[in-house]
Amino acid sequence: MIKKVTFLIFLLVISTCTGIQVFAGPVPETIHIGATVSETGHFSSEVGPFRRLMGSWAEIINEKGGIMLKGYNKRLPVKFTTYDDRSDQATVKKYYERLISIDKVHLLLGPYSSPLTLAASTAGENHRVPFIAICANSPKIYDRGFKWIVAVIDLGPRYTYRYWDMIRDEGKAKSVSFVVENTIHPMGVYDGSKKFAEEAGLKIFSSDIIPADTRDFTPVIIKLKNKDPDIVYVSSNIPFAINFIKQAYEMRLNPREYHCIHHSGVFKNALGGSAESIVGQSYWVNGMKLGDTALINNVLKRSGISEPMYPWSPAYVASFQIVQAAIERAGSLNNKSLMNNLRNLKIDTVLGRASFHKTGYGSVNTYPSQIQNGRYKIIYPPDVATGRHVYPRPAWR
Amino acid sequence: MSPDLIQLFVGSILLGGIYGLAAIGLSITFGVLNILNLAHGEFLMLGSLMGYLLFVFLGVNPFLSAVIVIPIFIVAGVGFYFLLLRPVNATPPDKLLVSSILITLGASLIIEDLTSFFWKWPATGISYSLPPLELNGIVISTTRLVILVFVFSLALLLQLSLQKSCFGKSIRAIIQCREGAILVGVPISLVSALTFGIGTALAAVAGVFYVTLFTVTPVMGIPLTVKYMCIVVLGGMGSLVGPVIGGIILGLAESLTAYYFGAEWSPAIAIFLLILILIIKPHGLFGKKG
Numbered sequence: 001m002i003k004k005v006t007f008l009i010f011l012l013v014i015s016t017c018t019g020i021q022v023f024a025g026p027v028p029e030t031i032h033i034g035a036t037v038s039e040t041g042h043f044s045s046e047v048g049p050f051r052r053l054m055g056s057w058a059e060i061i062n063e064k065g066g067i068m069l070k071g072y073n074k075r076l077p078v079k080f081t082t083y084d085d086r087s088d089q090a091t092v093k094k095y096y097e098r099l100i101s102i103d104k105v106h107l108l109l110g111p112y113s114s115p116l117t118l119a120a121s122t123a124g125e126n127h128r129v130p131f132i133a134i135c136a137n138s139p140k141i142y143d144r145g146f147k148w149i150v151a152v153i154d155l156g157p158r159y160t161y162r163y164w165d166m167i168r169d170e171g172k173a174k175s176v177s178f179v180v181e182n183t184i185h186p187m188g189v190y191d192g193s194k195k196f197a198e199e200a201g202l203k204i205f206s207s208d209i210i211p212a213d214t215r216d217f218t219p220v221i222i223k224l225k226n227k228d229p230d231i232v233y234v235s236s237n238i239p240f241a242i243n244f245i246k247q248a249y250e251m252r253l254n255p256r257e258y259h260c261i262h263h264s265g266v267f268k269n270a271l272g273g274s275a276e277s278i279v280g281q282s283y284w285v286n287g288m289k290l291g292d293t294a295l296i297n298n299v300l301k302r303s304g305i306s307e308p309m310y311p312w313s314p315a316y317v318a319s320f321q322i323v324q325a326a327i328e329r330a331g332s333l334n335n336k337s338l339m340n341n342l343r344n345l346k347i348d349t350v351l352g353r354a355s356f357h358k359t360g361y362g363s364v365n366t367y368p369s370q371i372q373n374g375r376y377k378i379i380y381p382p383d384v385a386t387g388r389h390v391y392p393r394p395a396w397r
Numbered sequence: 398m399s400p401d402l403i404q405l406f407v408g409s410i411l412l413g414g415i416y417g418l419a420a421i422g423l424s425i426t427f428g429v430l431n432i433l434n435l436a437h438g439e440f441l442m443l444g445s446l447m448g449y450l451l452f453v454f455l456g457v458n459p460f461l462s463a464v465i466v467i468p469i470f471i472v473a474g475v476g477f478y479f480l481l482l483r484p485v486n487a488t489p490p491d492k493l494l495v496s497s498i499l500i501t502l503g504a505s506l507i508i509e510d511l512t513s514f515f516w517k518w519p520a521t522g523i524s525y526s527l528p529p530l531e532l533n534g535i536v537i538s539t540t541r542l543v544i545l546v547f548v549f550s551l552a553l554l555l556q557l558s559l560q561k562s563c564f565g566k567s568i569r570a571i572i573q574c575r576e577g578a579i580l581v582g583v584p585i586s587l588v589s590a591l592t593f594g595i596g597t598a599l600a601a602v603a604g605v606f607y608v609t610l611f612t613v614t615p616v617m618g619i620p621l622t623v624k625y626m627c628i629v630v631l632g633g634m635g636s637l638v639g640p641v642i643g644g645i646i647l648g649l650a651e652s653l654t655a656y657y658f659g660a661e662w663s664p665a666i667a668i669f670l671l672i673l674i675l676i677i678k679p680h681g682l683f684g685k686k687g
Contacts, residue, residue: 039513039514040510040513040514040615041513041616042614042616044513044516044615045518045521045614048517049517087616182661208659208660209659209660209661210655210660210661211660211661211663211664213620213664214660214663215412215610215611216408216409216412216648216651216652216655218404218405218408218409218412218652219405219652219653219655219656219660220655220660222401222404222405222656223656226401238612239522239612239614242522242611242612243522243610243611243612246522246526246610246611247538249526250526250529250536250538250540250541251529251536251538252529252531252536266521269524270521270522270523270524270612271522271524272524272526273524274524274526
C-alpha cells in the first residue's frame with residue numbers, strides 16, 4: 001500500500017514538474033482551438049478573411065500529421081471552430097462562452113481589438129481555458145489579475161517606442177503635434193508616445209483629441225499650420241488617418257514628417273501618391289531578416305491574404321507558432337499544463353522573440369516603416385531595416 | 398475677419414453642401430410621402446460602394462459615377478417602395494409614420510448585414526483629388542467646390558421640376574391634399590414610388606461624393622441617417638433649401654466649436670443647436686406649419 005502511494009506521489013511530482021500528463025484520460029482525437037473573427041461589422045475591414053488564415057495554418061500542420069503530444073505519444077491534427085463576432089462585444093462574449101461550454105475547445109485564440117478581447121477573455125478566465133490574445137494591447141486587459149490569458153503583442157503605450165528611439169538617435173526633429181482619435185487603442189498609443197517624445201527631447205506643440213467619427217479636420221489643420229511642428233503624429237485607426245491625411249493634402253499641410261500609427265495597404269490605396277513618405281508601424285514586411293519567413297509566406301499564400309492589406313496577419317501567424325510550441329512543450333491538452341507552458345514560453349516567432357510578462361501581455365512589437373516608391377521599408381533599427389529613413393519628406397506642392 | 402476664420406467658413410460651406418445633398422432626399426421623402434426612411438443612409442452607403450467599384454475597377458471619374466448611379470437607384474427606390482412601403486400606404490398618417498419607421502429600420506439592418514457579409518474589401522476610400530485653389534492664403538479644395546456646384550445644380554433642377562413639370566405638380570398636389578389629388582386623377586402610387594426613387598437616388602449620389610472625400614464601410618448607414626435627420630429637422634421637413642442651409646449651419650457650428658473649444662465638443666454643439674432651433678422654430682428653419 002505504502003509503495004503504491006509513494007509511486008502515485010512520485011507520478012504527481014513528475015507530472016507537475018514536467019508538465020507531462022501522466023494521468024491521461026481518453027486521448028483526444030484533435031487539438032480543438034476556438035476563436036471568433038470579425039467577418040462583419042466595423043472590424044471586418046481589418047480581419048474579415050482571417051478564418052482562412054487559421055484554416056491554412058491548420059492545413060500546413062495537418063499535412064505533417066499534426067502536432068506531437070508526448071503525453072499521448074501521438075500526433076494530433078488541429079481543428080478550428082470559429083464564429084463571426086460581428087465586431088460586437090456582446091456577441092463575442094456569447095461565442096466564447098459557447099466555444100468553451102458547447103464546442104469544448106482546448107484553447108482559445110482572441111478576437112481582433114482590445115474592446116472585443118476585454119469582453120471575450122472573461123470566458124477563458126471563468127472556465128480556466130488558456131486564452132491567447134492576438135491583436136489586443138490595451139493595459140486594461142492585463143491589469144485585471146487574470147491568470148488564464150497571455151498576449152502575442154506588447155502593450156499599446158509601447159507601440160511606437162522604436163520610432164521614438166530612431167528620432168532621438170537621428171536628432172533631426174525638434175517638435176511634434178499629436179492628432180489623436182478618441183478610442184481605446186489610439187489613446188493608449190498616444191499616452192505612451194507623449195512620454196517617449198518628451199524623453200527623446202522633442203517639444204510637444206499640441207495634442208488634439210478628436211472623436212472617431214470626425215469628418216471635417218479644417219479646424220485642426222488650421223491650428224497645425226500656425227504651429228508648424230516638425231512631426232505630425234496621427235494616433236488613430238486607419239479610416240480616421242485616411243480622412244485626416246486626405247484633407248491635410250487638400251489643404252497642403254506640410255510638416256517635415258507625418259507619422260500615422262496604422263498605414264497599411266488600405267491606407268496607401270485610398271491615398272494614392274499622397275501616402276508617399278508617410279511613416280508608420282509594421283510588424284513585418286517582406287524582406288525583413290526575422291524568424292521563419294517561409295512559414296509566414298506559406299500561410300499568407302495559401303489563404304490568399306496579402307500582408308500590406310491586412311497588416312495584422314503576421315501577428316496571427318505568430319500566435320499559431322505560440323500555440324504549437326506551448327502544446328508541444330505541454331505534451332498534453334491539459335489546461336493547467338498548457339497554461340503553465342504558455343506563461344514560461346520563450347520562442348522565436350515570425351515577428352521576433354516572444355515571451356510573456358507575468359500579467360500576460362507579450363513582447364512582440366512593431367518597427368517604424370516608411371512608404372517609399374509605393375513600398376513599405378523598415379527604417380529602424382539598422383539590423384532589421386530594409387531601407388533608410390527619408391527626412392524631411394518632400395513637401396506637397 | 399482673420400484668414401483662419403475665412404478658411405473655417407469656406408471649409409464648412411463646402412462640407413455642408415454634401416451634408417445637404419443627402420438630407421434633401423430624406424426631406425422630400427418625408428414631406429411628400431410622410432415616410433421617415435431610416436434606410437436612407439444605407440442607400441448612401443450602397444451608392445458610395447458603387448462609386449468605389451466604378452472608380453477602382455473601371456476607372457470611372459466620380460462625377461460621371463454620380464450621374465450613372467441616378468437611374469440605377471431610382472429603379473432600386475421604386476422597387477423598394479412597391480415591395481415594402483406600398484402595402485402600408487393606405488393606413489392613417491400617424492400609423493403610416495410608425496409603420497414606415499419599423500419597415501425601413503428592418504430593411505436598413507438587412508441591407509447592412511448583407512453588404513457586410515458580401516463586401517470583401519477593407520475600409521475603402523478612393524485616391525481622387527483635384528489640385529486646390531489658393532486665394533490670398535486661403536486654400537480651397539477644388540474637389541469639394543465642384544461637388545458643391547453639382548449639389549446646387551441638382552437642387553435647382555429639382556426645384557424647377559417641382560414647380561414646372563406635371564410630375565412636380567402631382568407631388569405638390571399630394572402634399573397639399575391627398576384626397577383631392579386622388580379625385581383629380583393623380584396616380585398616387587406611381588408618383589409616390591417615383592418620389593421615393595428620387596430620394597434614394599439623391600442619397601446614392603451623395604454616397605459617390607462621400608467616398609470621394611472620406612472612407613466608407615458597410616456599417617456607416619445608420620449613424621449617417623441619424624445625422625441627416627438632424628439636418629432635415631434643422632432645415633425644416635419637406636423643404637429643398639432647408640437641408641442645404643441646415644447642413645451648412647451644422648458644419649459651421651461644428652468647425653467653430655472645434656477651433657475655439659476643441660474637437661471633442663463638436664458633437665455636443667450639434668445637438669445643442671438642434672434643440673435651440675427647435676425651441677425657437679419648432680418646424681425648422683424653412684419648414685411650414687402643419
